[in-house]
Amino acid sequence: MAHRGRGYLHDAHDESANHITELQLQDTELSASSSKAKGPNETFTVEPHAVNQQKHELGNAGPLFSIRKMGRSFANTVRSHVSAVMRTTSQANLAAEDRDLAHGLKGNAKQPNVKHSNTSWGSRQLSKLRNLFVSSSNERDLSSVGSERTESSTSAAGSSVNLTSTTTHCVACGNDNNVEDIGRAPCGHVYCRDCLQNLVKTAIADEAFFPPRCCRQTIPFGIIQTLLTSDLVLTYINKHVEFKTQNRTYCYVQTCSTFIGSGNIVDNVGTCRECRSKTCTICKAAAHDRGECPKDPALQEILKMMGENGWQRCKSCSSVIELKHGCNHITCRCGAHFCYLCGLSWRTCTCAQWDERRLLDHANLVVDRRPGAHELPLESFNLYESFNPSYTQLEVVNQR
Structure with a gap:
């Protein structure tokens, strides 16, 4: 019995396609049984190897439908919850980043280069996530299942799947942007990469706007860092340390005025990391000789x-x-x-x-150290009486 090509199964519902495949498989088995029942002189309508090949392909199609159904379900779940996943992951990363930052500041350690490509939902992660799943409107035709056995692993790995991009509306510029290029504030507003970078630049330029906020709620650094350049991330961290420091010290050279952190301050003298000038942390002027500031109370x-x-x-x-x-x-x-x-x-x-008095003090001290000094008469100790009658007793005698 001739069968229709399986290309039409591509547009069929998963359950319907699976049922059609089962019916075709039963039909093929009946055809094979009837062929075996015929005598040796009868004409075969279907050759045995063709029937076996068809049974093999139909048998492999069933599991493929189940895998396709599961993949669709998982992909739809990811698409519908990608924003929630981003928020949850960003909050978890924020705690880890704050802990790393605190450990870096403790003990004046060098601040690490902040890179969280493995734990943040950046552009590469979201792009890989979308490429993992096959869209229901862009699946490959299942009729190519049989031919895939002859396709090399290299060509299979090089094949790509076009997915429908998920876009989100930016509250600042009003443009639609891909999900990997947006950041969501705690209030729910969404910013694109460029607008969020401009927001951060404004915040680090004016302390009154730091940290970046939306609807009076601070935007966590875990959301910001994935959309910033490495230089902007480093500047943000340095400004975070600077703005949190009380009684700040800046380089006294007016053309420099670089902030001097606690790691570059020793004995009230700060060394600028840019020009290496030394600044007094008490009066904020140039460092003094011997490190002593005249304004030090x-x-x-x-x-x-x-x-x-x-x-x-x-x-x-x-x-x-x-x-x-x-x-x-x-x-x-x-x-x-x-x-x-x-x-x-x-x-x-x-x-x-x-000074005569200090010389007599020294002489009395020498006498007191001699063996048996405690048995000597008082006149042997009170050398002040022969020099100045106002001195009546030595301090060493009074201590006895």
């Missing part, structure tokens, strides 16, 4: 205390030194030698080399 309090107690500072390492006994020759722990009275290098001034 803590430094002014220390200087006031030094004046009240007669202390001196080392000109080399800026250490504060108090002399209790001995001569005015100071040997600092950094190795510098200077006069305790004026602070100049030793033997470069006309100050007295010692």
Whole structure:
């Protein structure tokens, strides 16, 4: 029995096409049975190998209809929920990106180059997603199923399927754009790639508009980054850090004025990453000698205390030194030698080399260190009495 070509099955409903194939398969089996029942002298209407070939092709068509039905269902589900999938994925990625950004800022680590092509619904992902499924209006004719066995894997991989592009209306420019070129704000408004980039550029240029918002709701960075260039993403991250920093420091060079982050600040001195100039983080002017700002309130309090107690500072390492006994020759722990009275290098001034009181303090200290000093009479310690009657007791004696 002759059968019609299976090209007409392409336009048939899945259930109808499957039923037609089953009927054709039964018809072929009956034809094969009748051929075997004929005697050897009878004429065969259908040769055995042709019947077997037809049975084989019809047997393979059934599973193909089931696969096509499942693929259509899945493709329709993806198309109808692509916006919801994008929003859900963007929210999940936002948490991961914020965590990476926080880890990069902690410990003054170098900020990583932000690329989330594997976790974001960018243009490549959506394009691949659409190409995975066959549109119901653009499927290949099932009559080519038999011939596909002879098609090489290379030519099969090179074949493409034309899909109907999904477009969305941009609320800013009013144009229709493909779904991979749009970003959806939390309020539900949709922006195309160009309009969203312009929105971000405006936000990073004026802090009053940062972060980008729509309907007074912040647009998450996870939605923004997939539609921005790499340079714009890096600028956005740097501005995010800058605008979140309190008491910011900028390069004092007016032609530069680059923001100096905490990772480039050491001991109240910030180093510009662009021109390498050093800026004082206290007064925001050029860095001072020895890193001390005259407007530093803590430094002014220390200087006031030094004046009240007669202390001196080392000109080399800026250490504060108090002399209790001995001569005015100071040997600092950094190795510098200077006069305790004026602070100049030793033997470069006309100050007295010692103060009698501190010399007597030193002598009393030496006597107190001797073995059996506690058995000596008080007169052996109180050397002040022979020098100045106003001194009645030594501090070391009072401590006993």
